[in-house]
Amino acid sequence: xxxxxxxxxxxxxxxALLLSRNVLWLLLALSLSILCxxxxxxxxxxxxxxxxxxxNILFNQRSDLxxxxxxxxxxxxxxxxxxxxxxMMALSGAALQNVTRNSLADPSLIGISQGAALAVVSSxxxxxxxxxxxxxxxxxxxSILVALLILVLSHSNKSSKPIRFILLxxxxxxxxxxxxxxxxxxxxxxxxxxxxxxxxGSIDAASWQDVRILSGSAVVLLPLLILxxxxxxxxxxxxxxAICLGTRIDSTKYLLISCSVALAAIATSIxxxxxxxxxxxxxxxxxxxxxxxxxxxxxxxxLGALLVLAAxxxxxxxxxxxxxxxxxxxxxxxxxxxxxxxxxxxxxSAM
Amino acid sequence: MKKTILRTxxxxxxxxxxxxxxxxxSAKTFIDDAGRSVQIPDSAQRIATLHDSVxxxxxxxxxxxxxxxxxxxxxxxxxxxxxxxGLTGYDFDNSAIIFVGxxxxxxxxxxxxxxxxxxxxxxxxxxxxxxxxxxxTVVLDYNKRSRSEMFAAIAEITGSQAKxxxxxxxxxxxxxxxxxxxxxxxxxxxxxxASKGKLIVWNSxxxxxxxxxxxxxxxxxxxxxxxxxxxxxFSAENLQELDADYLFVTYRTDKKHTPDDAIEALEAVxxxxxxxxxxxxxxRMMVMPREEASSNSFTALSIIAYNVLTHISGKPYLKNN
Numbered sequence: 225x226x227x228x229x230x231x232x233x234x235x236x237x238x239x240a241l242l243l244s245r246n247v248l249w250l251l252l253a254l255s256l257s258i259l260c261x262x263x264x265x266x267x268x269x270x271x272x273x274x275x276x277x278x279x280n281i282l283f284n285q286r287s288d289l290x291x292x293x294x295x296x297x298x299x300x301x302x303x304x305x306x307x308x309x310x311x312m313m314a315l316s317g318a319a320l321q322n323v324t325r326n327s328l329a330d331p332s333l334i335g336i337s338q339g340a341a342l343a344v345v346s347s348x349x350x351x352x353x354x355x356x357x358x359x360x361x362x363x364x365x366x367s368i369l370v371a372l373l374i375l376v377l378s379h380s381n382k383s384s385k386p387i388r389f390i391l392l393x394x395x396x397x398x399x400x401x402x403x404x405x406x407x408x409x410x411x412x413x414x415x416x417x418x419x420x421x422x423x424x425g426s427i428d429a430a431s432w433q434d435v436r437i438l439s440g441s442a443v444v445l446l447p448l449l450i451l452x453x454x455x456x457x458x459x460x461x462x463x464x465x466a467i468c469l470g471t472r473i474d475s476t477k478y479l480l481i482s483c484s485v486a487l488a489a490i491a492t493s494i495x496x497x498x499x500x501x502x503x504x505x506x507x508x509x510x511x512x513x514x515x516x517x518x519x520x521x522x523x524x525x526x527l528g529a530l531l532v533l534a535a536x537x538x539x540x541x542x543x544x545x546x547x548x549x550x551x552x553x554x555x556x557x558x559x560x561x562x563x564x565x566x567x568x569x570x571x572x573s574a575m
Numbered sequence: 576m577k578k579t580i581l582r583t584x585x586x587x588x589x590x591x592x593x594x595x596x597x598x599x600x601s602a603k604t605f606i607d608d609a610g611r612s613v614q615i616p617d618s619a620q621r622i623a624t625l626h627d628s629v630x631x632x633x634x635x636x637x638x639x640x641x642x643x644x645x646x647x648x649x650x651x652x653x654x655x656x657x658x659x660x661g662l663t664g665y666d667f668d669n670s671a672i673i674f675v676g677x678x679x680x681x682x683x684x685x686x687x688x689x690x691x692x693x694x695x696x697x698x699x700x701x702x703x704x705x706x707x708x709x710x711x712t713v714v715l716d717y718n719k720r721s722r723s724e725m726f727a728a729i730a731e732i733t734g735s736q737a738k739x740x741x742x743x744x745x746x747x748x749x750x751x752x753x754x755x756x757x758x759x760x761x762x763x764x765x766x767x768x769a770s771k772g773k774l775i776v777w778n779s780x781x782x783x784x785x786x787x788x789x790x791x792x793x794x795x796x797x798x799x800x801x802x803x804x805x806x807x808x809f810s811a812e813n814l815q816e817l818d819a820d821y822l823f824v825t826y827r828t829d830k831k832h833t834p835d836d837a838i839e840a841l842e843a844v845x846x847x848x849x850x851x852x853x854x855x856x857x858x859r860m861m862v863m864p865r866e867e868a869s870s871n872s873f874t875a876l877s878i879i880a881y882n883v884l885t886h887i888s889g890k891p892y893l894k895n896n
Contacts, residue, residue, distance in 0.1 A: 270687060271684070271687045289710070290689070293708045293709070294683055297628035297708055298683060299706065352697075374773075393788065409771070409808075413720075418678075418697065418698050422700070426700070427701045428701070429700070429704075429705065540681070544681050544682070545675050547677070
C-alpha cells in the first residue's frame with residue numbers, strides 16, 4: 225500500500241515538508257484553476273479581441289497599438305496583480321491566525337488596512353495637489369505604523385497574549401475608521417468621492433511596476449513564512465508547549481507578525497483595502513483539506529489568488545462598462561463568512 | 576539613373592518637410608491643471624469626456640458632441656449624463672455618445688471608441704498613465720478653476736471660443752436685466768442644503784450662487800466668512816444666522832427626489848425649522864431642482880437667472896423695504 229505522504233526536504237533539511245497526496249492534488253487543482261482563470265481574464269474585456277488575436281499578441285506577433293496596449297498594459301498586469309494581491313492577503317491572514325491562535329485574525333480586522341486607508345484619505349483631503357504616485361508609499365507607511373503601534377501596545381512585561389494583540393487591533397481599527405469617516409464627512413465633497421473610490425479597493429489601475437513590487441515582495445516574504453511554519457506548528461499547541469518544543473517564542477512571533485503585516489501592507493498600498501481575503505482563504509483551505517502549516521499556507525495563498533482573480537474578473541465584466549471594485553465583491557462574500565465563523569466560535573466556547 | 580535617385584530624394588524630402596509642417600500645424604500645446612504640457616490635435620473629432628456634468632454638458636453647449644462620456648447609472652440600471660437631458664436635450668439614449676462607465680471608467684470601452692482627445696478631471700479614478708496610451712489626455716481641475724474658467728479651458732482646447740463668447744453675452748444680458756429690475760444690494764439671500772443632520776452652506780452654491788453673486792445680492796456674514804469655493808457644515812444652532820430675505824433650497828431630481836425630501840432633510844436638522852426662518856415663515860423660501868442649480872451650464876445659468884428674477888422681483892416685500 226503506497227504511503228499517503230510525500231516527504232520534501234530542501235536546503236539541507238532546513239525546510240522539511242510532509243505533504244499528503246490529498247494536499248498535493250489540491251495544490252495541483254488550485255494551480256490549474258488559477259491558470260484557467262488567468263487565461264480567461266486575459267481574454268475577457270469590453271474591447272473586442274478574439275482568443276486568436278490575444279494569443280498572437282502574447283506571442284510577439286505585433287498587432288495594432290491599441291490591441292497591444294489592451295493585452296500588455298491593461299489586462300495582463302491587472303490579472304497578475306489580482307492573483308498576487310489575493311495570495312499575499314491570504315498568506316498574511318493565515319500567518320496571523322497561526323501566530324495569534326485566533327481564527328478571526330485578518331489584516332482588515334486588526335487595523336492594518338485601516339492604517340493605510342487613513343494615511344491615503346487624509347493625504348487626499350489635506351494635500352489634494354499631492355501626486356497619486358505617493359498613495360502607495362503613504363498606504364504602506366500607514367499600515368506599518370499601525371502594526372508597530374499594536375505590537376508595542378500589546379507587548380507588556382507581564383504578558384503578550386495573542387488575544388491582547390487582536391483586541392488592540394480591533395480597537396485601533398475602529399478608532400482609525402472613525403477619523404477616516406470624519407475626513408470623508410467634513411472634507412470637500414469631490415475629494416471625498418475620490419477617496420471613497422480608493423477605499424473600495426480596486427485593481428483597475430494595475431501596472432507592470434505594481435506587478436514587479438508585488439512579486440518581488442512575495443519572493444522575499446513567502447520563504448520566510450515557510451521557514452517559520454515549523455514554529456507556527458509548535459505555536460498551535462500554545463506558547464508553553466512551543467517553548468518546551470524549543471521554539472524561541474518572542475523573536476519568532478515578531479518575525480512572523482512582521483512578515484504578515486508587510487504582506488498586507490504592500491498589497492493594500494498597491495490596490496487599496498481588499499477586505500476579508502485573509503479571513504476567507506485560510507478557513508476555506510482548512511475546510512478543503514487537513515494539512516501541515518506549510519501546506520496550509522500554500523493552499524491559502526492559492527485560494528486567495530483564485531478569489532481575488534474571480535472577484536476582479538466578475539467586477540469588470542458583469543455589468544461593463546460599469547465597474548464593481550474587487551474589494552466590494554470580497555466584502556460581500558467576506559462579511560457573512562466572518563459572521564458565520566464568529567457564531568461558530570461562540571457556540572464552541574459555550575459548549 | 577542618377578537623375579532618378581535625385582528626383583526620388585527630392586520628392587521624399589519635400590514629402591517629409593510637408594509632413595513635418597502638417598504635424599506642426601495640426602497640434603497645439605496646452606498646459607493642463609496637472610502641470611503637463613499636452614499636444615492637442617487642432618481639430619479633434621473624437622473627444623471623450625470623463626466627467627458628465629463638469630465636462631460633457633459644457634462640450635455639448637459649445638456645439639461639440641463627444642464620442643464617449645462618463646455617466647451615472649440609475650437605480651433601474653439605465654446610464655445617463657447627469658442633468659443633460661433637461662439642459663441640452665441629449666443623453667446616451669438619444670445620441671451617439673457612448674457610455675464608458677463611471678469612476679473608474681471601463682478603460683477598454685474607452686479604447687474601443689478610439690478617441691483622439693480625452694478630457695478628464697482629478698476626480699476620475701482611471702489613471703493618466705492608462706489614459707495617455709489611448710490619446711492625448713488633458714486634466715482640468717475644478718478645484719483650481721472656477722466654472723467659467725473650466726468653460727474657457729474647454730473652449731480653448733476645442734477651438735470654440737466664438738460660441739463661448741455668444742453664451743457669455745447672453746448670460747451678461749440676463750444679469751443686467753436682474754440688476755435693472757431688482758435693487759439687489761438691499762436684499763440678502765442664501766442657499767441652504769441639509770444633509771445627515773447638518774446644514775451645509777457653500778460660498779457660493781455653484782450656478783445659483785454665481786447668479787446671485789453676479790447680480791449683486793448680499794449674503795449672511797456667516798456665508799461671506801467661508802473661503803471662496805468652499806463649503807462648511809453648520810449645526811442647528813446656526814440656523815437663524817443663515818436666515819436671509821430669500822432662501823433657496825435644492826433637491827435631486829436625478830434620484831427622483833421631490834421638494835418634500837429637501838424639507839424633510841431640514842426638519843431632520845431642526846424640527847419645525849420654518850418657525851425659526853423668517854424667509855420660510857413668510858413664504859420667501861424657494862425649493863428648486865439641484866441639476867440646474869449646480870450643473871456647469873449656460874442653459875442652467877439662464878434658467879436660474881430667470882427664476883431668481885421672477886421670484887424676487889415685483890414682491891410687496893421689496894416695496895416695503
